[in-house]
Amino acid sequence: MGQHMARNLIAAGHEVYVWNRTAETAKDFAKNEACIAVVDPSDLIAQAQIVITMLADDSASDAVHLGEGGLFASTSGATLVEMGTMSPDHISELVARAPDKIRVIDAPVSGATKAAEDADLLIMAGCRHADPDLAAVFDALGRQTIYLGQSGAGAVMKLAVNSLIHGINQTLAEAMTLAEASGIAPALAFDVIEASAACAPMLKYRRSLYLNEAEHDVTFTVALARKDMEVTAGLADRLGTAMPQGRATLAKLIDAEKAGYGARDMASVLDFMRKERP
Structure with a gap:
């Protein structure tokens, strides 16, 4: 960047x-x-x-x-x-x-x-x-x-925005794997999500990464996403605010990093979730 x-x-x-x-x-x-x-x-x-x-x-x-x-x-x-x-x-x-x-x-x-x-x-x-x-x-x-x-307000807002982005990334991975498990092709599933009320701008500009991560340069790693969420969770602790969804996102990022996804783009969470079992 x-x-x-x-x-x-x-x-x-x-x-x-x-x-x-x-x-x-x-x-x-x-x-x-x-x-x-x-x-x-x-x-x-x-x-x-x-x-x-x-x-x-x-x-x-x-x-x-x-x-x-x-x-x-x-x-x-x-x-x-x-x-x-x-x-x-x-x-x-x-x-x-x-x-x-x-x-x-x-x-x-x-x-x-x-x-x-x-x-x-x-x-x-x-x-x-x-x-x-x-x-x-x-x-x-x-x-x-x-x-x-x-001073510092920019840093706080960046963590707030990134916590939302990483939550969307995780939820997108879950929605895609649910659709794929029923037999819907990934590209078609993404077409529907992209045309729906749930679509965020990041999903549009990261579409190619979600559908074919290996063919594209890494833009933001799983390890950096985990770092963001750890810092955000620490800030929430200090301010006394609850972040149950953020902590769930952090837990999945930690799991993905332990599974060897740390250096891969955060879009690889989709691949990680495909291999997750209840």
């Missing part, structure tokens, strides 16, 4: 610098696109007023912000925008530990790889508003930005 987002920023006329934990990835990207690769995260702040991170989890974000040569090692000022799915507690820690000249904003996104490619992401920003430069960056990346008023 980060590569698609960087391309959209370049296409919108922004001067872009890139870094990746795998240095060759950044170098190859910079070679093919009109941008510059840097050696360390701290070098990004030396070059740019706005730095976007798109990372998998809290530990990856810790390393990039707090590690040697990390973003917080810079003495320059910048706005750091964390657009990955992080826990609200992690965002609070980043805000608390940020050097004086650095502002941290959580602005996670909703939308898969295709949405990132098409600049069709929904951005959930944990701030009251954006200055013109940051607003222009958001406009280059997404179709809409919703400002949620306070």
Whole structure:
């Protein structure tokens, strides 16, 4: 997703610098696109007023912000925008530990790889508003930005949205296996679901993955879905809210990961459920 987002920023006329934990990835990207690769995260702040991170989890974000040569090692000022799915507690820690000249904003996104490619992401920003430069960056990346008023609110809403998405993913797998068990062909079953009142946008753009997962690149792994639901369950515990369906979804994701599905796309939960027995 980060590569698609960087391309959209370049296409919108922004001067872009890139870094990746795998240095060759950044170098190859910079070679093919009109941008510059840097050696360390701290070098990004030396070059740019706005730095976007798109990372998998809290530990990856810790390393990039707090590690040697990390973003917080810079003495320059910048706005750091964390657009990955992080826990609200992690965002609070980043805000608390940020050097004086650095502002941290959580602005996670909703939308898969295709949405990132098409600049069709929904951005959930944990701030009251954006200055013109940051607003222009958001406009280059997404179709809409919703400002949620306070730091950490973006992280909370991303977990809430993802818990719904992972619940739909599980329920779709169960509905499909029920239909298939009666002899209805998978494509026909999906036709009906897609035309029904139950269809969510994610089912439409992930149709090909559900029907032929092996023929497509992984867009979001079962392991990441499990991580999302674990963080969400922890947040629910802290806030004192009940999430019985979310915990059932988490249990199935844990089972799927134990069965070897962790690195596969979350659409593979359909294949996993086909092999489940009561």
